[in-house]
Amino acid sequence: xxxxxxxxxxxxxxxxxxxxxxxxxxxxxxxxxxxxxxxxxxxxxxxxxxxxxxxxxxxxxxxxxxxxxxxxxxxxxxxxxxxxxxxxxxxxxxxxxxxxxxxxxxxxxxxxxxxxxxxxxxxxxxxxxxxxxxxxxxxxxxxxxxxxxxxxxxxxxxxxxxxxxxxxxxxxxxxxxxxxxxxxxxxxxxxxxxxxxxxxxxxxxxxxxxxxxxxxxxxxxxxxx
Numbered sequence: 001x002x003x004x005x006x007x008x009x010x011x012x013x014x015x016x017x018x019x020x021x022x023x024x025x026x027x028x029x030x031x032x033x034x035x036x037x038x039x040x041x042x043x044x045x046x047x048x049x050x051x052x053x054x055x056x057x058x059x060x061x062x063x064x065x066x067x068x069x070x071x072x073x074x075x076x077x078x079x080x081x082x083x084x085x086x087x088x089x090x091x092x093x094x095x096x097x098x099x100x101x102x103x104x105x106x107x108x109x110x111x112x113x114x115x116x117x118x119x120x121x122x123x124x125x126x127x128x129x130x131x132x133x134x135x136x137x138x139x140x141x142x143x144x145x146x147x148x149x150x151x152x153x154x155x156x157x158x159x160x161x162x163x164x165x166x167x168x169x170x171x172x173x174x175x176x177x178x179x180x181x182x183x184x185x186x187x188x189x190x191x192x193x194x195x196x197x198x199x200x201x202x203x204x205x206x207x208x209x210x211x212x213x214x215x216x217x218x219x220x221x222x223x224x225x
Contacts, residue, residue, distance in 0.1 A: 003124045005047040006175075007096060008040045009103040011088050014055025017081070018207040023058055023106050025211070028218045032205070033058065035109030035218070037066050042113040045120050046102065050092050054079055070096065089187060093178055103187055104173040107205035109218055111172050111197070119195050123175045131176040131189030135167040136199045142166065167194055170202040 012033055016022035023033040040049050051062050054074040062069055072095055078087060089103060102120065104111070115134075123132040139160050142150035151164050174187040184190050203214045 001121065001125060003045055003120060004100055005098060006045050006100045006102050006120060007098045008043075008046050008049045009089060009092050009101055010036065010040070010049060010051050010106060011085065012051055012053045012055065012058050012106050014053065014058060019205060019211050022205065022211075023055070024061070027109060027211075027215060028222060031061060032109060033062070033106035034065065036104060036106050036111065037062065037069075039111060039113050039116065040104070041066060041068065043116050043120070045117065048096075048098075050096060052078075052088055052092055085187065086185060089181060090185075093181065099178050100175070101178070101181075102173055102175050105171060105204070107210075108172045108202070109205075109214060110201045110203050110221070112201060115197050115201060116173060119173060119197075120175060122195060123193065126193065129189070129191050129193035130180045130184075131174065131187065131192040132195050133174045133188060133192050134170055134172040134197050134202065135194045136170050136202045137165045137196055138168050139163045139165050167196070170197070171204055172197060172202050 012023045019025065024031045027035065037049065040046050047068065049066070049069045050072060051059070051069060052072045052074055053059055059071045059073070063071060072092060078091060102116070119132060119134065141152050141160065141163065144150055151166050152158050176187055176189055180189040181187065200217055203210070203217055205211050205214050
């Protein structure tokens with residue numbers, strides 16, 4: 001399989017409202033963002049890691065501890081909590097060359113190099129889809145606001161293991177080409193491939209409850225190694 005060079009895009013803010021100093025916060029002995037950086041650094045398909053940040057502290061810490069990285073200082077028009085991911089991706093692509101990209105977050109410390117590697121290989125082994133994104137399967141009873149069932153008939157008690165699954169976009173990683181992103185203006189492209197990963201590996205830190213849960217999972221993982 002011929003897999004071209006891939007650049008990883010990792011946006012990181014210095015300020016975080018729900019988890020103070022989230023990226024630099026200690027998580028099992030090292031800054032939180034170090035975990036995803038180590039994972040990406042071990043992936044042989046990833047040739048460069050581009051960190052888009054507004055924080056001098058994160059930029060220096062990353063430069064001091066990791067290789068094959070490029071720091072992009074976030075311009076003023078991309079500052080603030082209301083900026084979505086697509087303008088950041090467009091800016092990153094404007095500042096580098098290359099044809100294929102993997103975008104991930106510093107808040108997914110349990111994602112493994114093996115999972116990212118397999119995701120990349122899956123994407124390049126097919127021609128039907130123009131992007132790939134990671135998902136987790138959910139088999140629980142969901143309801144619309146009017147009380148009707150989303151994935152079940154409320155009048156029939158279907159066992160949860162027998163429900164039609166719903167897939168959660170877990171934000172762990174996205175794979176796309178420069179051409180796809182320019183055309184679709186989205187990391188999902190126009191016909192994305194869902195790539196299922198383990199639910200615990202997909203733990204994502206949005207708030208303090210997530211942080212404590214991820215810290216517990218990561219601690220258990222380290223103690224078992």
